[in-house]
Amino acid sequence: MSIRVSHTHGEHIAVAAADGTEILRYVYRPDPEAFESRKPYAHPVRTLAGRTVTGYRPNDHRWHKGLQLTASHLSGQNFWGGNSYVHGRGYLPLPERIGSMRHDGFPAFTVEDDRLAFTEELTWVENGGAEWAREARGLTVHSVDEEAGAWALDWSIRLTNIRTEPLVFGSPTTAGRELAGYTGLQWRGPRDFTGGTVFGPDIDGGAGADAGKLMGTQGAWLAFTTEHDEVDGHSTLVFAHAPENLDERTAIHESHWFVRSEPIPSVAFSWAFHEEFTLPPGETFGYRYRVVFADGAWDRDRVAAHLARLPW
Template sequence: MLVGRTPVARYVLAPDLDAKHGPRPYLHPVRTLAGTPVTDALPDDHVWHLGASLAVQDVNGTNLWGGRTYVRDVGYTWRGDHGRIVHTGWEHRTPDRLDHRLHWCDPGGTVLLTERRTLTAAAVSGHPDAWRLTIDSTLTAPAGRDVVLGSPATNGRPGGAGYGGFFWRALAAEPPEVFAGARHGEEAVNGGDQPWVALRGRAPEGGAYTLVFSGLGPGDRWFVRTTMYPGVCVAFAFAQTATIPAGTSRHGRYQVVVADGTLAPDTAAAVATPAG
């Protein structure tokens, strides 16, 4: 993807991955306008973390996140429950806008959800060192079946591990700083519902960057990690399952401002205002 003539992201449409890694389309590498990388993919600590992607660990019992599945009263367990999210057709494709259709499938290939997804990359007015990624996603349940979205937390894991949704695995040489308004640090921000979250880090090559996330929908919460690994997620089922009733849709708009340098909190708040 391009902003003007500057390459800022690569969209991997159909990765050739083992099913246990949760094959799905993802963005990687994502870069600042100066070229600093701000995503990681297939890291040794969590191989199924794939740059920036949509992924949920429990979709009517199918693992569409990758890795081990958290089982109530048992813990993390390898199971044959991994599905995949697959591209089924383009609606629009230009360097700054990708619009396509997808299927969220169980291990046998049965379609659990259909999705229409649009990704756009655009400059941020008044901020020449920043650009904005917008992902619009509409998930639709089949006419005859409700679809329940869950997480390790809803399946019994303690400790605020309600991940699954729009997830960004960041790349940082050391634990980054995370803040959301007056809240600072992983423990204060994780599980919150602030309008935006900012992650300030430094890439292994040395470039400083700031990522500003927005886009919580009704019932969504922020899942953040900075110590075990750097990541931010718009979590669909942080503490309670989320249901898409049969024949209905769930729409989300997730925005990330990717900026060179270290943005002050007031600047982060200003650029977090959704565009459009």
């Protein structure tokens, strides 16, 4: 299935399916609110049927913006946005901790009939203006399959520490709050995903609060399905790790799922859920992720079969 790509320079990149449905908008224009941690994000994201499957600036967490790469606790700075967790004091508005990610350019940008692939260069900047890290980010839209009712987005990161000191990656859980290990690539769903059903290859999380059964667990993939408001239909999102992410010989740190269905729908590929990890000066780490956006309420067998047809 062919796609159409448009680029509004300095603003965003948009991808539309053959029928004109915009399925992805990647926004790299800096947000006006520094407290929300200025950084690129993907929103709106839609299924091929046009169902919106990302949330943007919900009233409970204004800094949640579609699909975005974050670091909630990084050497005392907050690249997630919003209130910062401080052990013994809870969440506090500490604007002096809020960092940002500066868009520096697109060194590679390729559009084919059914595939978009680009590389983005970014600099991670702490609140005082010091440059802490260089990132090479890759996004690829592919496998746009009208028959399956699904398409895939691959998101990769290679991050290099450009400080003279180590970068220490953590999360609210490593700072003392239980079951709040959010950091890394994060998805925020719209409100009709609240109470949705979550499951993995070997675990049935169930709907609503039962999704917490997968909190802090590990697995090759996780699926989140819901029934939409206003329209008669379901959507399923599948979050999948590249094989090397789960290999202790190649990953800088083991990954765990951060997942909630209630009170808010959110999933993160957490790279520092239970423990911190350190990136020495001059060193680089990388991860690759895949998200499949599908129409319909998929079950475990259908998810597994679809992922098997999408080699890395």
